Amino acid sequence: MTNETKMNLNLSDPDLFREAMLIDGEWVQADSGECIEIRNPATGELVGYAPKAGQAETARAIAAAEVALKEWKEALPKERSAILRKLYDLMHEHIDDLAMILTAEQGKTLAEAKGEIIYSAGFIEWFSEEAKRIYGDIIPPNMAGRRILVEKAPIGVFAAITPWNFPSAMITRKAGPGWAVGCTGVIKPASQTPFSAFALGVLAERAGLPKGVCNIVTGSARHIGGELTQNPGVRKLSFTGSTEIGAKLLEQCAPTIKKTSMELGGNAPFIVFDDADLDAAVAGAMAAKYRNCGQACVAANRVLVQAGIYDEFAKKLAEETAKLKVGNGTDPDVVQGPLIDQAAVDKVEEHISDAVAKGAKVAVGGKQHALGGTFFEPTVLTDVPRDALIFRDETFGPVAPLFKFETEEEALEMANDTPYGLAAYFYARDIGRIVKVYSGLDFGIIGVNEGFISSEVVPFGGVKASGLGREGSKYGADDYLEIKYIALGGL
Numbered sequence: 001m002t003n004e005t006k007m008n009l010n011l012s013d014p015d016l017f018r019e020a021m022l023i024d025g026e027w028v029q030a031d032s033g034e035c036i037e038i039r040n041p042a043t044g045e046l047v048g049y050a051p052k053a054g055q056a057e058t059a060r061a062i063a064a065a066e067v068a069l070k071e072w073k074e075a076l077p078k079e080r081s082a083i084l085r086k087l088y089d090l091m092h093e094h095i096d097d098l099a100m101i102l103t104a105e106q107g108k109t110l111a112e113a114k115g116e117i118i119y120s121a122g123f124i125e126w127f128s129e130e131a132k133r134i135y136g137d138i139i140p141p142n143m144a145g146r147r148i149l150v151e152k153a154p155i156g157v158f159a160a161i162t163p164w165n166f167p168s169a170m171i172t173r174k175a176g177p178g179w180a181v182g183c184t185g186v187i188k189p190a191s192q193t194p195f196s197a198f199a200l201g202v203l204a205e206r207a208g209l210p211k212g213v214c215n216i217v218t219g220s221a222r223h224i225g226g227e228l229t230q231n232p233g234v235r236k237l238s239f240t241g242s243t244e245i246g247a248k249l250l251e252q253c254a255p256t257i258k259k260t261s262m263e264l265g266g267n268a269p270f271i272v273f274d275d276a277d278l279d280a281a282v283a284g285a286m287a288a289k290y291r292n293c294g295q296a297c298v299a300a301n302r303v304l305v306q307a308g309i310y311d312e313f314a315k316k317l318a319e320e321t322a323k324l325k326v327g328n329g330t331d332p333d334v335v336q337g338p339l340i341d342q343a344a345v346d347k348v349e350e351h352i353s354d355a356v357a358k359g360a361k362v363a364v365g366g367k368q369h370a371l372g373g374t375f376f377e378p379t380v381l382t383d384v385p386r387d388a389l390i391f392r393d394e395t396f397g398p399v400a401p402l403f404k405f406e407t408e409e410e411a412l413e414m415a416n417d418t419p420y421g422l423a424a425y426f427y428a429r430d431i432g433r434i435v436k437v438y439s440g441l442d443f444g445i446i447g448v449n450e451g452f453i454s455s456e457v458v459p460f461g462g463v464k465a466s467g468l469g470r471e472g473s474k475y476g477a478d479d480y481l482e483i484k485y486i487a488l489g490g491l
């Protein structure tokens with residue numbers, strides 16, 4: 001820690017801003033006293049410090065969750081439901097402060113940050129309602145004098161490892177169903193965005209979540225992740241982040257046979273057919289590409305456009321992209337904040353220079369923004385060849401690369417030519433084409449004439465290298481439940 005002045009967040013409720021971990025109902029520092037420094041990606045200002053914890057603190061958090069589990073899983077569903085509903089209400093009551101904390105640590109605009117808090121609270125509300133509807137089954141018996149019952153029981157302690165791009169919603173999408181069905185958990189937010197997690201912890205306490213139900217640890221990802229994956233007390237791991245780390249965590253979970261949910265990388269195609277409503281397609285592409293500056297696993301990564309409308313679509317998309325105002329997310333006119341860090345800028349630059357070296361043209365943008373730092377010009381590339389790196393790799397930045405295709409078959413072949421399978425989008429009007437294309441797309445989420453597909457009511461998740469399991473919706477609780485079958489004999 002230094003004497004540097006921290007940025008003034010001007011919170012109405014300054015108590016929401018904590019620089020401590022929540023373990024067993026206590027707000028604590030790392031055993032070593034060490035901290036991680038968190039800076040505002042827009043200004044470089046110091047936002048604050050998060051404890052740099054490791055294995056020992058994580059083991060204590062897991063132990064606390066195991067103790068709390070005994071009572072929490074026995075609480076009446078409607079009691080758990082009421083607490084979660086209270087948390088939802090508190091999130092809305094404090095939306096301005098929560099959004100300010102989120103923007104300060106992550107960079108997205110305040111409008112997007114508020115949108116994320118609404119989205120995030122939505123998971124809490126949704127699962128507060130689901131809590132009361134975790135039904136079992138009665139199966140007609142296969143023998144005389146027997147009844148067969150099926151109950152759904154909470155799996156136990158869950159671990160949630162979450163990324164920096166949606167610092168609030170990725171936590172509630174995991175903890176919401178976990179808490180609702182009677183599990184307790186340990187949350188490890190990304191090191192770049194711990195304060196949204198801590199603020200949620202404050203509100204969870206105020207809502208009445210008993211101590212040990214919500215534990216939050218920050219610090220060394222390797223040591224915390226090591227303990228969360230090898231400790232037999234953790235029965236489920238839910239992770240959102242890169243495919244590389246997801247694969248590593250799966251491997252680490254194998255010896256203790258944990259149930260896992262993995263929400264990993266994407267390489268979303270956004271296909272525009274020649275019968276599409278062009279203006280709607282452009283609006284959809286803007287939403288699917290530039291939300292959170294393209295830093296989303298469902299962001300359109302490859303824009304595939306049919307030859308007959310290619311030039312017109314490219315012109316319109318470039319015109320709309322040129323209008324996007326870049327700057328500090330606290331400025332109400334700004335619609336694109338900074339990228340999260342220099343590594344993100346380097347990756348975007350690498351993708352652009354590789355495509356240009358292979359023959360692509362820059363229609364708009366293409367370089368770091370004059371504001372400096374990690375601000376980047378929203379970019380449209382045309383005539384991108386298929387051997388460009390950007391066709392294979394998730395850019396996670398504000399670059400829309402346009403590829404040309406001739407036929408439906410070619411579009412489907414190009415779209416599916418990726419190890420990933422999270423989200424895909426397409427615009428068309430012919431109903432036969434629509435059914436054929438959504439049936440042929442090998443992805444978990446498909447937006448048809450829609451560029452925005454996220455919500456608490458839908459099953460979010462991917463296939464292939466994009467992961468395992470679904471989050472949100474009525475399916476989102478399944479991964480936190482075990483099925484227990486009871487053969488009731490001798491009747």
Ligand SMILES: NC(=O)C1=CN([C@@H]2O[C@H](COP(=O)(O)OP(=O)(O)OC[C@H]3O[C@@H](n4cnc5c(N)ncnc54)[C@H](OP(=O)(O)O)[C@@H]3O)[C@@H](O)[C@H]2O)C=CC1
Binds near residue numbers: 162220240241242265
């Ligand atoms: N599917 C998605 O939504 C996301 C995809 N990505 C993709 O991944 C790329 C890299 O982003 P990055 O932030 O580095 O993503 P990571 O996968 O590295 O990080 C996501 C989370 O995993 C944690 N983590 C990292 N290493 C380990 C480990 N060995 N054991 C346990 N936990 C670990 C991180 O902690 P810590 O922050 O402390 O390192 C963070 O909480 C992006 O450019 C993007 O392509 C990134 C974020 C989200």
Ligand SMILES: O=C(O)CCCC(=O)O
Binds near residue numbers: 240295296297455460
């Ligand atoms: O990037 C992610 O992993 C989360 C996507 C946010 C969403 O749309 O739910």
